[in-house]
Amino acid sequence: MKIYNTLTQQKEEFVPIEPGKVRMYVCGLTTYDYAHIGHARMLVAFDVVVRYLRAAGYQVTYVRNITDIDDKIIKRAKENGEPFDVLTERFITFTHEDEAALGIVRPDIEPRATGYIGEIIAMTQTLIGNGSAYAADNGDVYFSVPGFANYARLSRKNPDELLSGARIEVDESKHDARDFALWKAAKAGEPGWPSPWGFGRPGWHIECSAMSTTCLGHTFDIHGGGTDLMFPHHDNEIAQSEAATGNTFVNLWMHNGPVRVNDEKMSKSLNNFFTIREVLQKYPAEVVRYFLVASHYRSFINYSEETLQIGYDALERFYHALKGLDTNAVVPAADSVYEQRFHAAMHDDFNTPEAIGVLFELVREINRLRNTDAAQATGLAALLRKLGSVLGLLQANAEEFLRKGGAVDAALVESLIAQRNAARAAKNWAEADRTRDQLKALSVVVEDKNGVTSWRIER
RNA sequence: GGCUGGAUGGCAGAGUGGCCAUGCAGUGGACUGCAACUCCACGUACGCCGGUUCGAUUCCGACUCCAGCCUCCA
Numbered sequence: 001m002k003i004y005n006t007l008t009q010q011k012e013e014f015v016p017i018e019p020g021k022v023r024m025y026v027c028g029l030t031t032y033d034y035a036h037i038g039h040a041r042m043l044v045a046f047d048v049v050v051r052y053l054r055a056a057g058y059q060v061t062y063v064r065n066i067t068d069i070d071d072k073i074i075k076r077a078k079e080n081g082e083p084f085d086v087l088t089e090r091f092i093t094f095t096h097e098d099e100a101a102l103g104i105v106r107p108d109i110e111p112r113a114t115g116y117i118g119e120i121i122a123m124t125q126t127l128i129g130n131g132s133a134y135a136a137d138n139g140d141v142y143f144s145v146p147g148f149a150n151y152a153r154l155s156r157k158n159p160d161e162l163l164s165g166a167r168i169e170v171d172e173s174k175h176d177a178r179d180f181a182l183w184k185a186a187k188a189g190e191p192g193w194p195s196p197w198g199f200g201r202p203g204w205h206i207e208c209s210a211m212s213t214t215c216l217g218h219t220f221d222i223h224g225g226g227t228d229l230m231f232p233h234h235d236n237e238i239a240q241s242e243a244a245t246g247n248t249f250v251n252l253w254m255h256n257g258p259v260r261v262n263d264e265k266m267s268k269s270l271n272n273f274f275t276i277r278e279v280l281q282k283y284p285a286e287v288v289r290y291f292l293v294a295s296h297y298r299s300f301i302n303y304s305e306e307t308l309q310i311g312y313d314a315l316e317r318f319y320h321a322l323k324g325l326d327t328n329a330v331v332p333a334a335d336s337v338y339e340q341r342f343h344a345a346m347h348d349d350f351n352t353p354e355a356i357g358v359l360f361e362l363v364r365e366i367n368r369l370r371n372t373d374a375a376q377a378t379g380l381a382a383l384l385r386k387l388g389s390v391l392g393l394l395q396a397n398a399e400e401f402l403r404k405g406g407a408v409d410a411a412l413v414e415s416l417i418a419q420r421n422a423a424r425a426a427k428n429w430a431e432a433d434r435t436r437d438q439l440k441a442l443s444v445v446v447e448d449k450n451g452v453t454s455w456r457i458e459r
Numbered sequence: 460g461g462c463u464g465g466a467u468g469g470c471a472g473a474g475u476g477g478c479c480a481u482g483c484a485g486u487g488g489a490c491u492g493c494a495a496c497u498c499c500a501c502g503u504a505c506g507c508c509g510g511u512u513c514g515a516u517u518c519c520g521a522c523u524c525c526a527g528c529c530u531c532c533a
Contacts, residue, residue, distance in 0.1 A: 038532085156461095161460090294472070295472065296473080310482070356473095360481055367498070447495050449491095449495090
């Protein structure tokens with residue numbers, strides 16, 4: 001299996017540290033607001049990675065953290081006039097609901113920064129002890145960047161140019177402008193924990209180093225996150241982790257691309273984001289998920305009504321193929337060329353668009369066979385569901401999907417269909433068409449196939 | 460300015476040194492009472508300029524444009 005490694009800028013044959021096992025850490029959310037589609041992209045991208053690694057036979061330990069203490073949380077809690085942990089608790093619940101709706105597999109461990117204060121303090125002490133960090137006179141503790149060789153090698157930034165960069169905030173307490181906080185002293189009224197350096201809280205980057213190495217060991221296989229975290233967050237994680245443990249931190253770095261709106265990145269700071277739950281008001285969760293896996297995880301994707309509609313159309317085609325074929329208790333067709341090609345695509349750095357292309361060819365084969373060889377068609381339909389599950393798709397009941405969860409009165413629809421079929425039997429076409437128009441007024445489309453009339457909701 | 464990545468047919472989106480992505484939309488045909496669904500067939504493409512090559516959308520170089528990061532961000 002080949003996976004693109006940001007560290008080397010190329011696809012590499014994936015070789016886990018322990019044969020058959022994968023230890024993987026992904027930077028999760030800071031929980032002070034609703035999760036948006038950009039977060040959904042990260043969640044789905046690594047969800048597919050985990051699903052596929054497991055489908056490929058690996059035993060995966062998936063860790064995805066929650067940042068439940070930081071400056072933005074403190075600020076928002078203050079604005080709301082509530083304790084910070086009440087705020088984060090609420091949004092952790094909301095985020096879990098959104099994840100469940102999108103069918104995201106739960107991580108094996110979901111550490112929270114506030115649950116690892118002891119480990120964070122211990123790591124910070126280690127860094128001070130070996131000269132990699134220092135306690136400043138303002139109560140903060142900083143990591144000393146100049147002492148770390150190959151700083152920012154992940155983002156390939158030149159350390160000297162970083163120093164001259166105009167955007168670095170000058171802080172008198174820092175020995176070097178590039179140094180970053182491991183521990184921040186609490187100002188009056190701010191939450192915190194006791195530490196050797198006084199009452200305070202962790203800096204942003206140290207929590208991920210402490211949580212990942214505690215849960216997965218000093219060196220682990222895969223670390224993931226959004227491409228916007230590459231610098232400074234991931235580079236700082238590397239610096240402090242390797243300075244603390246003396247070991248290589250991570251073998252393989254994966255970064256998912258951003259979601260754009262009108263050619264601009266969707267982000268909190270630009271305030272152009274769509275929350276997951278507002279999008280789920282307009283589209284079924286599976287459509288949102290399809291939209292997110294229909295492009296490669298490393299490319300940027302553009303959020304628009306049109307691209308979501310395309311996803312809807314695509315899923316309708318899949319479910320039309322699945323409709324009427326009972327795949328329960330059916331053994332999926334084995335050794336098919338479709339399955340082989342699907343895996344070949346996924347083996348190549350999780351190429352989901354190509355894998356989906358194969359799935360569409362499978363759909364055509366199912367439709368070709370369904371009237372001539374139902375058994376074979378059903379076996380392929382079962383295969384379609386099996387492969388779809390790797391992407392977290394195509395697990396719904398086909399009729400229900402096509403009926404959009406039943407927003408209309410099914411009994412009324414059935415009775416109108418009975419009326420129409422009576423008229424058709426009597427060859428009263430005018431009456432039959434009139435009834436169909438009534439159905440159409442309810443957004444119901446009828447399909448006569450092999451003497452059976454079925455229906456769906458048109459969008 | 461530095462570092463990354465991108466530019467593919469009406470739209471979305473893969474990929475490849477010479478032949479097919481795939482989906483939606485479009486056109487023609489089959490099926491249908493008519494439709495819908497489905498099937499068959501068809502069309503339109505690789506930003507621009509050079510180079511390498513028998514042959515380049517694919518490799519190399521320049522150029523143009525776009526985006527991400529360099530400040531909190533998935």
